[in-house]
Amino acid sequence: MLNETMYGYGAESSKIREIFSYANERKALIGEDKVFDFSLGNPSVPAPPAVRASIERSLALPPEQLHGYTPAPGLPEARQAVADSLNRRFGCAYSAADVFMTVGAAASVSCALHAVVSPGEEVVVIAPYFPEYRVWIETAGASVVEVLADQETFQIDPAAVEAALTEKTAAVIIDSPNNPTGAVYTRSNLEALAAVLERENARREEALGHAQPIVLISDEPYREITYGAEVPWVPALYEHTVVCYSYSKSLSLPGERVGWVLVPQVSEGARRVMAAVAGAARALGFVCAPALFQRVVVDCVDEPSDVAAYARNRDVLTQALASYGYTYVEPDGAFYLWVRALEDDAEAFCERARAYELLPVPSDSFGVRGWVRIGYCVAYEVIERSLPAWKKLARDYGA
Numbered sequence: 427m428l429n430e431t432m433y434g435y436g437a438e439s440s441k442i443r444e445i446f447s448y449a450n451e452r453k454a455l456i457g458e459d460k461v462f463d464f465s466l467g468n469p470s471v472p473a474p475p476a477v478r479a480s481i482e483r484s485l486a487l488p489p490e491q492l493h494g495y496t497p498a499p500g501l502p503e504a505r506q507a508v509a510d511s512l513n514r515r516f517g518c519a520y521s522a523a524d525v526f527m528t529v530g531a532a533a534s535v536s537c538a539l540h541a542v543v544s545p546g547e548e549v550v551v552i553a554p555y556f557p558e559y560r561v562w563i564e565t566a567g568a569s570v571v572e573v574l575a576d577q578e579t580f581q582i583d584p585a586a587v588e589a590a591l592t593e594k595t596a597a598v599i600i601d602s603p604n605n606p607t608g609a610v611y612t613r614s615n616l617e618a619l620a621a622v623l624e625r626e627n628a629r630r631e632e633a634l635g636h637a638q639p640i641v642l643i644s645d646e647p648y649r650e651i652t653y654g655a656e657v658p659w660v661p662a663l664y665e666h667t668v669v670c671y672s673y674s675k676s677l678s679l680p681g682e683r684v685g686w687v688l689v690p691q692v693s694e695g696a697r698r699v700m701a702a703v704a705g706a707a708r709a710l711g712f713v714c715a716p717a718l719f720q721r722v723v724v725d726c727v728d729e730p731s732d733v734a735a736y737a738r739n740r741d742v743l744t745q746a747l748a749s750y751g752y753t754y755v756e757p758d759g760a761f762y763l764w765v766r767a768l769e770d771d772a773e774a775f776c777e778r779a780r781a782y783e784l785l786p787v788p789s790d791s792f793g794v795r796g797w798v799r800i801g802y803c804v805a806y807e808v809i810e811r812s813l814p815a816w817k818k819l820a821r822d823y824g825a
């Protein structure tokens with residue numbers, strides 16, 4: 427009568443959502459401006475005007491076209507627009523057949539996982555990692571293998587990945603610009619990871635007598651949110667890459683649920699992976715991505731992301747926290763600051779922060795101890811008003 431696993435996922439909402447709900451309760455109780463909610467990755471920058479203009483144009487369509495189902499992989503013109511944009515930006519030669527439109531990055535990663543992973547296999551994640559990866563991997567029947575990022579730079583540690591690979595490893599998930607650390611993986615770091623995977627693929631081919639490559643799932647919803655760092659195009663560095671994307675962050679459309687999966691159709695194996703992505707979307711009940719927002723993608727695919735507000739928040743917050751004695755990872759992208767908690771137990775630190783109405787997310791939910799994530803995708807005034815509280819919290823710890 428009840429699936430206990432699903433009950434567990436539903437009954438215990440994510441830590442991030444729990445803090446978000448607590449923030450809303452506190453705001454209702456003591457006033458919106460007294461609570462500093464740094465929990466969610468909900469972009470504070472409004473969607474660009476081009477999005478509204480596109481929606482207004484679409485509203486003139488006949489209703490059956492406007493609201494009708496699109497083909498399961500998406501509108502041909504949306505898939506083509508994405509392929510053309512990638513070709514312009516990264517010098518590739520993709521076509522619409524390489525792109526599958528999805529209901530945001532959550533669906534992109536879930537479909538990619540279900541497409542390439544079988545029950546009993548393993549998926550490597552780089553810790554700290556986006557907590558939903560565990561839910562999606564386990565729902566695909568696979569197990570999570572956590573590999574710590576380099577603890578100084580929060581780049582991937584290729585030797586640690588190599589040591590964690592087994593004959594059961596089906597995929598590795600990476601996420602750059604990274605949630606939660608803000609690190610952007612450098613070209614040489616990604617090349618080193620690709621070399622590790624290629625070595626393992628060659629070893630397997632020799633042992634098995636046939637190819638069984640590890641798939642690299644590159645989850646990139648923050649690709650455009652950077653402060654000057656290069657974000658290398660991963661499929662150019664490793665052939666067996668599946669890119670997962672959404673417009674939730676780049677166009678500030680998280681509630682509209684639109685993104686894509688890219689599987690470059692370079693081999694028979696890749697064509698089978700794309701068919702499996704379509705099968706996964708079907709099995710998971712994703713009928714098609716929202717039609718209206720697929721049309722927005724056609725019109726806005728090259729719309730630049732407005733990162734100026736995030737850059738200002740980042741600069742003000744990092745300078746202030748440094749002067750109060752906090753240490754953190756210098757964020758090159760995304761809109762999260764990864765700060766060392768002022769005691770080993772990040773949950774206890776967050777409890778103490780609550781006394782000052784500061785609501786960061788403890789690192790335990792991201793698979794590591796002793797840090798917190800501050801989502802700085804908030805109004806500038808929230809950053810500014812929170813600074814005295816961060817200062818008092820540091821003084822509490824004698825910093």
Ligand code: PLP
Nearest residue numbers: 467530531532556601605672674
């Ligand atoms: N992947 C990462 C790393 C994320 O941070 C998020 C959302 O915050 C997602 C995937 C899910 O994105 P979407 O809202 O497009 O489903």
